[in-house]
Amino acid sequence: MLDISKSINSLDDSDIADNLLHYDYNVKHLLSLIESGIDKEDPLYLSSYRSFEGEVFENFVYEKLLRYALTNDHVDKFVLKGFHQDKSKAHSNTLSISEKQQIVYRTKSREISEFDAMFITKDKELYFVEMTLVKSVLKLRKRLRKKKALLEIIFPDFEIKALIILNDGATGVKQFPSYCKVWITEEFSAKNVFDYIVSKDSKKLVSKQRVESPKMIEAESLKLYPFRYYNTMSWITKNLRGSKKHILDMNFLMSQKVQRYHDLYNKFYIGYIDAKDIRDELGLDSKCDDAQRVIIAIEKKHSDEIVLTYYTQLGRKNLLLYTFDNGKVVKEKKDPYGITITEVYHISKMMDESYKLSIQNLDIIKKLLEDRFKRAL
Numbered sequence: 405m406l407d408i409s410k411s412i413n414s415l416d417d418s419d420i421a422d423n424l425l426h427y428d429y430n431v432k433h434l435l436s437l438i439e440s441g442i443d444k445e446d447p448l449y450l451s452s453y454r455s456f457e458g459e460v461f462e463n464f465v466y467e468k469l470l471r472y473a474l475t476n477d478h479v480d481k482f483v484l485k486g487f488h489q490d491k492s493k494a495h496s497n498t499l500s501i502s503e504k505q506q507i508v509y510r511t512k513s514r515e516i517s518e519f520d521a522m523f524i525t526k527d528k529e530l531y532f533v534e535m536t537l538v539k540s541v542l543k544l545r546k547r548l549r550k551k552k553a554l555l556e557i558i559f560p561d562f563e564i565k566a567l568i569i570l571n572d573g574a575t576g577v578k579q580f581p582s583y584c585k586v587w588i589t590e591e592f593s594a595k596n597v598f599d600y601i602v603s604k605d606s607k608k609l610v611s612k613q614r615v616e617s618p619k620m621i622e623a624e625s626l627k628l629y630p631f632r633y634y635n636t637m638s639w640i641t642k643n644l645r646g647s648k649k650h651i652l653d654m655n656f657l658m659s660q661k662v663q664r665y666h667d668l669y670n671k672f673y674i675g676y677i678d679a680k681d682i683r684d685e686l687g688l689d690s691k692c693d694d695a696q697r698v699i700i701a702i703e704k705k706h707s708d709e710i711v712l713t714y715y716t717q718l719g720r721k722n723l724l725l726y727t728f729d730n731g732k733v734v735k736e737k738k739d740p741y742g743i744t745i746t747e748v749y750h751i752s753k754m755m756d757e758s759y760k761l762s763i764q765n766l767d768i769i770k771k772l773l774e775d776r777f778k779r780a781l
Contacts, residue, residue: 412587
């Protein structure tokens with residue numbers, strides 16, 4: 405039904421004209437390295453070139469999938485992106501096309517997920533596509549859960565599946581979840597595209613070749629179930645702490661619906677503790693005064709273990725994350741433009757005194773989470 409075609413497996417580019425050369429590539433840094441005379445075996449060059457090659461591979465596979473969808477009777481709808489569609493502005497709380505012409509879901513100004521490709525089958529299966537040249541797929545497997553959870557929330561009438569497209573030699577393929585279909589292609593090279601970009605002799609390109617079919621749809625035409633990211637996050641926080649008998653409502657947390665949200669959000673915020681009460685445990689420095697709130701979250705790890713994590717927001721764009729690794733504190737500065745910054749700012753404003761926690765409360769919560777995880781093993 406959805407078996408890889410010989411054309412995709414062999415990376416045959418004879419049916420996509422010069423389309424790969426019409427895409428915009430992020431090569432400014434790579435070209436500057438070349439101009440500086442850097443050795444092509446230098447790690448900086450290799451890293452930059454691999455990133456570029458990954459972009460080309462994504463565009464190549466997308467072009468091939470367009471044509472695959474056109475001729476495969478099992479595929480009902482295929483979502484357009486890049487120069488194949490006419491929209492170039494992302495909208496809030498829906499699927500749309502970003503300024504970089506990628507398929508995205510965003511809330512307000514923050515992007516939640518990006519999808520390399522997406523299509524629907526006649527069996528009401530919605531496939532999101534992930535394609536990469538990276539040989540170890542551990543990080544890719546971690547990303548899948550969040551994307552699947554989002555799509556299950558906004559498209560409850562579809563069965564959500566993933567199509568993973570890798571190069572020969574990829575490791576860990578058998579460890580993908582059962583909802584994943586995996587295709588393996590031959591080794592990919594972006595040399596032709598790279599040679600075109602760096603060539604000083606301009607080549608006359610064949611015009612962009614677009615695929616015309618009723619199957620091809622714009623991202624924003626898909627009707628989805630309404631989902632409000634921050635409202636849902638606040639609702640979960642209130643319910644987790646809403647029990648009069650328990651410090652944390654474990655039955656609510658472990659319900660199927662809420663665990664799907666946990667896959668999406670990765671962490672839920674449950675309260676705060678004054679910095680003075682946890683200063684020594686986290687090794688907080690003097691920039692964090694005694695009255696500073698330390699926001700407490702419960703984070704779902706890839707192993708399904710749920711652990712406590714801690715955030716201090718010392719400025720609107722200055723957020724620090726504290727976690728424990730083998731008993732040692734790990735401090736990390738979060739991306740000032742990432743969604744976690746906005747989450748912590750939003751949740752902190754809604755937390756009144758009733759959300760204040762003590763060290764004793766945290767010990768109880770840790771024990772509850774550890775016991776639940778052990779029972780699930």
